[in-house]
Amino acid sequence: MPITVKDFYEAGRETLGLEVESGEDSLDQAIVEWALNRPGLALAGFYHHFAHRRVQLFGLAEYSYLKSLSPSVQTERLEQMFKRRIPAIVITRNRRATPEMRALAMHYRIPVLRTQMITGKFINEATMLITHLTAPSMRVHGTMAEIMGIGVLIEGEPGIGKSETALTLIERGHSLIADDITILRRTSEKVIIASAAEVTRYHMEIRGIGIIHVPSLFGVAAMRREAALDLIVRLQRPTSEIERDRSGLTPQTREVLGIPIPLITLPVAAGRDLAHVVEVAAMNQKLKDLGHDAAKELDEKLMRLLLERKQKL
Template sequence: MPITVKSLWDEGGEKLSLSIVTGEQNLDRKLPETAMNRPGLALTGFFQYFANQRLQIFGLAEFTYLKSLSQNDRVERLEELFGQQIPGIVITRNRKVPKDILELAERHKVPVFRTPMVTMNFVNECTVLLEKLTAPQKRIQGTCMELMGIGVLLRGDPGIGKSETALSLIERGYSLVSDDVTEVRRTSRGGLVCWANEVTRYHMEIRGLGIIHVPSLFGVAAIRRQTELDLVIDLKKPTGNEDRTGVHPDTIEIMGVEVPCITLPVRSGRDMANIVEVAALNQKLKELGHDAAKELDDKIISRLTKGRVQHG
């Protein structure tokens, strides 16, 4: 589903240093495509393959060419450009917007923005932002933490101790991303990114205590705006069937991405924060190519094989 120009303004207005020149009442125009378009060819009068569903970027080349045209030709080309129902225009390098563009933008109800950014830098950053806005997203139950650069999602039944475990980890110097409800987005690289809902961001609910504001109590280092998801940990009541070797790790599919998943039994007196910390460190070692469970399994098989040969 296409986003609107307002979505871009709300999410990236500050980051992209955008200011609205005209058309603030027309921000509901659809942005069907995430790519940008520089309308140099269209300004010459060639509109056969004009990308009219993209945001139009006016940089140094476009302005230089417009200045080379006569007044009548410039107005005629711009009139045809605006007649293509474009979603919006961005003027880079903080250039003054020509009167012709302002008048046509108001007549065709096209929003016009301006940014001090260099054209190529703006195109790159805006493309990334638009891909983020249009990427598939999902809301899942769980508390997300970042430990040593590893994004960990803690899941479990209500009251199992997710927030309490997360609080203990924060006290150890790790960072909270989201509590109880986590937003997840698939990246263009095939991974997953987690962040908190705007309303609940930086807050935690601790049973018996209520709502706390994490950065006020533990400082800004105790929070992260987002993190890549590397590991899912399910906190559950013990069943007696828990994995004791880790040789064949489980995975869980989230939005088509396979993520390593560990089930940890929660028992009275067990330091869950310590175990989650070790699980995150172990996952980091696995990503670096060091798998302790597999190495031990290989050693045992090697020892058994040698024993058979000697007694054969």
């Protein structure tokens, strides 16, 4: 689905202080190329390689230059830009659209936004917002929790105990990000950020109880808006398949949006304190991230010892 000027405006209303200067009803314009362009050269009459697919940003320099032109030249230069179907114009420092710009924007049905921010700061903030909006993302079936700084996605078939495990984690002082449906977004080459679907955020469904509002019951500290995905824990009914490697020497990973994420499969057995095991898995992952692989270190120690004692056959 293409991202529209409206998406950008709505996401940036608070963080970027965006307001609609004109063209409220043309916000549905799709933004094909997600970048900002400062159209100084175009305003000077040079349109070769004009990045018309980008949002056009009028900073103080562009704005002052535009104002220095006669109304007829303004119209001529701006029309060349509008004719190329630019997606939107943003004016910084709370300057207002000139009458010529306003008239053309109405005619070509192209929205003009403005912000109080200064241009440099706006570029930084808007770029971050654009990265956020355009990051590859996916919805997964799973409950997301944060355990001592480690983001853990708990997966498993319905009824296996994902939500119950999360509930116990909350009681142990950890936080919930999302129950049952988690949105994953790749925000950089190495980082995946997990969050909840907007409508169900802060809620959980517990079998036998129904829907609960987590912060009301457990306090605001029990919820977080988002967390990086560091570990996937898969809950599974015991099969011989899971017994593949019990030593933890050959860690498994799963590709998520192109990034390999450590994966642990936990057999669910009656009476097993799953939340506690998930907690340990998270801590062990943290230890690994810090460069300590317990399984590997013990094995190396053991192999040294065994080699010393080894006998000729």
